[in-house]
Structure formats: C-alpha cells, structure tokens
Amino acid sequence: MNSNPAVQQVSKVVLITGGAKRVGAAITRELHRQGANIMLHYHTSASEALxxxxxxxxxxxxxxxxxxxxxxxxxxxxxxxxKTLQEFGRLDALINNASSYYPTELGSIRIEQWEDLMGSNLKAPLFLSQAAADALQASEGCIVNITDMHIERPKKNYIVYSAAKAGLVSLTKSLAQELAPRVRVNAVAPGPVLWPDDNQEFDEVYRQQVINQTLLKRTGEPSDIAKAVKFLIYDAPFVTGHVLAVDGGRHLSI
Known part of the structure; x- marks a missing residue:
C-alpha cells in the first residue's frame, strides 16, 4: 500500500449489495464518480459484475x-x-440494495417465498448491518437501505414483499437509534423507475396508469435513486432515521 497520504486519500469506501445491474449499477457508478472505492456484491449476475x-x-x-x-x-x-476491510482498510457506507420482488397471493403463499422475500429484503439488511456496525462506528459512517414507496399503501397480491419492505423501514429507524450518534441510518423509497424484467403484469396499460397517478406525470430514472443515495451519504450529516421518497410524488396520489 502506498504511504503517500495524497495517494491514499479516498472519498469513501462503500459496500453495496446487488450492485451489478439496474438501480444498483446506477448507484455504484454515481458513488464511483464521487471518488468512492466500491465493494460490489452480486449473487447470480457474474457477467454484469465483471x-x-x-x-x-x-x-x-x-x-x-x-x-x-x-x-x-x-x-x-x-x-x-x-473482504471490504481487507481490500480497502475501512468501511464508510453500507447500502442494502439487493432485493427479491414478485407477487404472493394470499391463500397460495409458500414458506419458500416467505424466506426468500423476507430474507433478501429484511433479514439480510439486519445481519449485514450488524456485521458492519463496528467498522461503521470507527469511520463514523452510514447505512442506506433501499425500500419502496408502497410501504404506506401495500400493493395488492404483494403481501410478503410489502411486509418485508415495511419491516425495512422500521429497521432503518431502529438502527438509527441503536447506532447513534456515530452512525447515520436512512432509507430511500423509490417509486416508478424501472419496470421488472420478467413480470407480465406491468403491461402498457398498467404503466400508463402508474404515470397518471404520479404527480410529475412521468417515470423516474435509476440516476434519480443514485443521486438520492449519494445525498444521504455525502451531503446529509444531520439526517438520520429518515425515509426519502423518490417517486415523483406518487405516494400522495395512490
């Protein structure tokens, strides 16, 4: 490792889950542009990660x-x-971005679906935050959780996903209390930004209905979420326990 302090100077060291594609990749690129070093976690998206x-x-x-x-x-x-500490020597921010998302209709919910949706959206953020707590305390860092605008008004037939994301909001606020005053914990709640790749429910009629319900009358971009995450990490030193809606105002009209 180079001993020159000017060379060692790095904006932040960030660990992001599910950072290889879609919104995760946009967040990764945005923070990298800020000068951050990134530990990029992926599960099955090896080619995208590479x-x-x-x-x-x-x-x-x-x-x-x-x-x-x-x-x-x-x-x-x-x-x-x-691995993050081994590679970069510190950890300044944890982004719990990885998520499973699919419908679970009441009456046919399987325990495997519960374990998958609760596991990726709530259990993993809790235990990863717990594992990162000491390093984040040492750096006076922060955690950003990616939740969902539907936490207040759950989407029909998405009962397990909605419960998990609502739990992630509660986890955000609880961790903000537990880790204060040295670690800030916030969340971003995206609205219509990217449609799922493999869900036939989101046809053109449905998409137009969503746009009509959005105050800004358009969908957002992955960069909108990335900039919100960047704000909470870099520009919000007096913000903790907050959920930032990035949904074009849709939460006010559904």
Whole structure:
C-alpha cells in the first residue's frame, strides 16, 4: 500500500449489495464518480459484475472489487465486511440494495417465498448491518437501505414483499437509534423507475396508469435513486432515521 497520504486519500469506501445491474449499477457508478472505492456484491449476475468492475477500474485502477454471495446464507454476511476491510482498510457506507420482488397471493403463499422475500429484503439488511456496525462506528459512517414507496399503501397480491419492505423501514429507524450518534441510518423509497424484467403484469396499460397517478406525470430514472443515495451519504450529516421518497410524488396520489 502506498504511504503517500495524497495517494491514499479516498472519498469513501462503500459496500453495496446487488450492485451489478439496474438501480444498483446506477448507484455504484454515481458513488464511483464521487471518488468512492466500491465493494460490489452480486449473487447470480457474474457477467454484469465483471463488466462493471472492468469499466470502473479502467477509469480508476483497483477502485472496485466484486464479491459473490447468497444473502440468504446469513453466516456468510460478515465475510462481505471482512473482504471490504481487507481490500480497502475501512468501511464508510453500507447500502442494502439487493432485493427479491414478485407477487404472493394470499391463500397460495409458500414458506419458500416467505424466506426468500423476507430474507433478501429484511433479514439480510439486519445481519449485514450488524456485521458492519463496528467498522461503521470507527469511520463514523452510514447505512442506506433501499425500500419502496408502497410501504404506506401495500400493493395488492404483494403481501410478503410489502411486509418485508415495511419491516425495512422500521429497521432503518431502529438502527438509527441503536447506532447513534456515530452512525447515520436512512432509507430511500423509490417509486416508478424501472419496470421488472420478467413480470407480465406491468403491461402498457398498467404503466400508463402508474404515470397518471404520479404527480410529475412521468417515470423516474435509476440516476434519480443514485443521486438520492449519494445525498444521504455525502451531503446529509444531520439526517438520520429518515425515509426519502423518490417517486415523483406518487405516494400522495395512490
């Protein structure tokens, strides 16, 4: 490691789950532009993770490291923190972004669906935050959880997902209390930004209905979520326990 303080100076060291594609990749790129070094977790998106790592390391060598892991395997979560500390020597921000999302209709919900949706959206953020707590205390860092605008008005047939994301909001506020005053904990609640890749429910009629219910009369961009995360990490030193809606005002009209 270079001993020159000017060379060692890094804006932040960030661990992000599910950071290889979609909104996660937008967050990764935005924070990298701020000068952050990134530990990028992925589960099955190996090709996307490798491509994003190559892209960003071409801009700034050795600034992005990737780590595969199944977040449902709770015992392996501390490894993500340990790898980050081994690679970069510190941890300034944890972003719990990875998520499973699909409908679960009451009357046919299976325990496997419960474990998957609760595991990725609530259990993993809790235990990963617990594993990262000491490192974040040492750096006076922060946690940003990615929840959902439907936490106040659950979407029909998404009962388990909605319960998990509502739990993530409660977890955000609880962690803000538990980790104060040295660690800030906030959440971003996205609205219509990216449609799911493989869900036939979201046809053109449904999409137009969503846009009509959104005060700004359009969908957002992944960069909107990324900029909100950047704000909470870099520009909000007196904000904790807060859920920032980034939904074009849709939560006011549904």
């Amino acid at each position: 491509a994003l790592q190559a892209e960003l390391n071409a801009e700034r060598p050795d600034s992005v490291v990737i780590q595969q892991g199944d977040l449902l395997e709770t015992a392996g979560l501390p490894v993500l923190v340990e």
